Amino acid sequence: MKRAVGIGAALVDLVASVSEEWIVRQKKPKGGMSLMNWGEMGRIFGNVEDLTTIPGGSASNTMIGLAKLGAPARFICKVGNDDLGDIYSQNLYQNGVEGYIRKSATPTGRVLSAVTPDAQRTMFTYLGASAELLPTEIGDAPFHDADVVYLEGYLAYNPSMLLHCINVAKSSGLDVVLDCGSFGVIKDCRFIIDKLIEDQSIDVLIANEDEARVLTSVEEDLACSEMAKIARIAVVKLGKEGSIIGEKDNILRINTPDIQAVDTTGAGDLWAAGFLYGYLNDWPLEKCGELASATASEVVQVIGSIIPDTGYERLIKIRDKIAGGLK
Numbered sequence: 001m002k003r004a005v006g007i008g009a010a011l012v013d014l015v016a017s018v019s020e021e022w023i024v025r026q027k028k029p030k031g032g033m034s035l036m037n038w039g040e041m042g043r044i045f046g047n048v049e050d051l052t053t054i055p056g057g058s059a060s061n062t063m064i065g066l067a068k069l070g071a072p073a074r075f076i077c078k079v080g081n082d083d084l085g086d087i088y089s090q091n092l093y094q095n096g097v098e099g100y101i102r103k104s105a106t107p108t109g110r111v112l113s114a115v116t117p118d119a120q121r122t123m124f125t126y127l128g129a130s131a132e133l134l135p136t137e138i139g140d141a142p143f144h145d146a147d148v149v150y151l152e153g154y155l156a157y158n159p160s161m162l163l164h165c166i167n168v169a170k171s172s173g174l175d176v177v178l179d180c181g182s183f184g185v186i187k188d189c190r191f192i193i194d195k196l197i198e199d200q201s202i203d204v205l206i207a208n209e210d211e212a213r214v215l216t217s218v219e220e221d222l223a224c225s226e227m228a229k230i231a232r233i234a235v236v237k238l239g240k241e242g243s244i245i246g247e248k249d250n251i252l253r254i255n256t257p258d259i260q261a262v263d264t265t266g267a268g269d270l271w272a273a274g275f276l277y278g279y280l281n282d283w284p285l286e287k288c289g290e291l292a293s294a295t296a297s298e299v300v301q302v303i304g305s306i307i308p309d310t311g312y313e314r315l316i317k318i319r320d321k322i323a324g325g326l327k
Helices: 020-026 038-045 058-069 083-094 128-132 153-157 159-171 183-188 190-198 209-216 220-230 267-280 285-299 309-325
Strands: 004-007 011-017 033-035 052-056 073-080 098-104 109-115 121-126 148-152 175-179 204-208 233-237 243-247 250-254
Touching: 004 058, 011 083, 020 109, 020 121, 033 183, 038 109, 038 121, 052 058, 052 083, 058 073, 058 083, 058 148, 058 175, 058 267, 058 285, 058 309, 073 083, 073 128, 083 098, 098 128, 109 128, 148 153, 148 159, 148 267, 153 159, 153 183, 159 175, 159 190, 175 267, 183 190, 183 209, 204 209, 204 220, 204 267, 209 220, 209 233, 220 233, 220 243, 220 250, 233 267, 243 285, 250 285, 267 285, 267 309, 285 309
Parallel strands: 004 073, 004 148, 011 109, 033 121, 073 098, 148 175, 175 204, 204 233
Antiparallel strands: 011 052, 109 121, 233 243, 243 250
16 A cells, blocks of 8 residues: 655644633634744743643554555654653554654753633644754655655744655655645745745645635635645645535535534544545545544544544544545
């Protein structure tokens, strides 16, 4: 079976339930991602209680989801030489992901995922050691037997690393999948995003509705068409409204199961895992979207970004039903 290699920030998710008023007091956009330095992160953590610690990071969540769905997955990252770094590394291996992990004296990156009563999550991110990963630390070896490179938007804060990964992927004949990650990433790193677009470096471009709007300056339905001019395949994730997938002039609308969400942390990451499983198996885009929606629907029913085993049991049945219908 085809293999995916993911590259991204190794971040530990620290999830807390907060009020709408708490979000307002932070003076940061609700539903977005704000970068913090070490001191700012300490202040934020001093204002919350009952933290739940979950190894995370966007691309890492996607690779774990992909491995649990049954596809070979590899993840390249950098962590701190600390307890959180050890927890992070062990979590990858325990979930069947092959890790290419480098270590640093800088603390492991972490994200406060502040969840409001409407299940929306707002992220406060300290990149830490994850931002120090260098092209010379990984070389070309992790890409040699892969078919797809999955890149998260956070890598745009480390442009030399992002460009290295894309150059290696392209020279090796791999498809490049880029998930924008946050509208904050697009705003902060517009120069590198525009370069990737200009160089036609992206095969599959994934964004949620806010990211798509910032990227294209138009609304969701039109945004997918505009993004399909940038990449061979474009995706706009619409949360509970499903998703839009575009390839040239073919625009598909994918519905999502009717479920009660309690926390949207990891929803986009696990959506990507389901989509990538189908993509690696050469499924029609509609079927890729169906498994993606089912996978995202499982994670929003729990706190944090980890789908329980019972959820994956349901997903395996959906996976097999889709695969059986394609034979």
